[in-house]
Amino acid sequence: MDELMIVANVAIIFGVMYKLFELYAKRKERIMLIEKLPPELLDKEKVKCPNSSSPSGFFSALRMGCLFLGIGLGLIAGYCIVYNTQPAYFSNYDHHVNETVSLIYGASVLIGGGIGLIVAFLVELKLNKKNEE
Structure with a gap:
């Protein structure tokens, strides 16, 4: 039973680390995609956010x-x-x-x-x- 817990703990730690690295990599990728968009798509007056009127x-x-x-x-x-x-x-x-x-x-x-x-x-x-x- 102890060996199983060791394997489970290592797997959980590895999974969390992998997801954190993936999160930061995807964030940078999304930022790069937003920077490549044409400015008329980013016009804030045309795009209405659902909760833009309230904080x-x-x-x-x-x-x-x-x-x-x-x-x-x-x-x-x-x-x-x-x-x-x-x-x-x-x-x-x-x-x-x-x-x-x-x-x-x-x-x-x-x-x-x-x-x-x-x-x-x-x-x-x-x-x-x-x-x-």
Whole structure:
């Protein structure tokens, strides 16, 4: 088993390094292609970006804030569920109860984070409609 872990770690490190080098090489290639484009294709007045009227930093902060808020609320909801349904978790150690508790926490965090991102999307959509009017 240890030999397999060594091979897996080396493969993961090699894969990450390869992807980083590939990312930088493709970035330079894209920059060279953009520099070769004719200037009339790069006219910013003709090209309309989807979120050009609103700063993208605001929406990324909104997304992250809603995501973390959802994760926090998911943790609180998970604790309440565990407290009410698994009293054996707080009194003694049982492997099956521990697995159930970890499942409850994981599911509630993922559900809370997903709901937070959906709320961020709806707020962003509403703000975009308000800016277009």
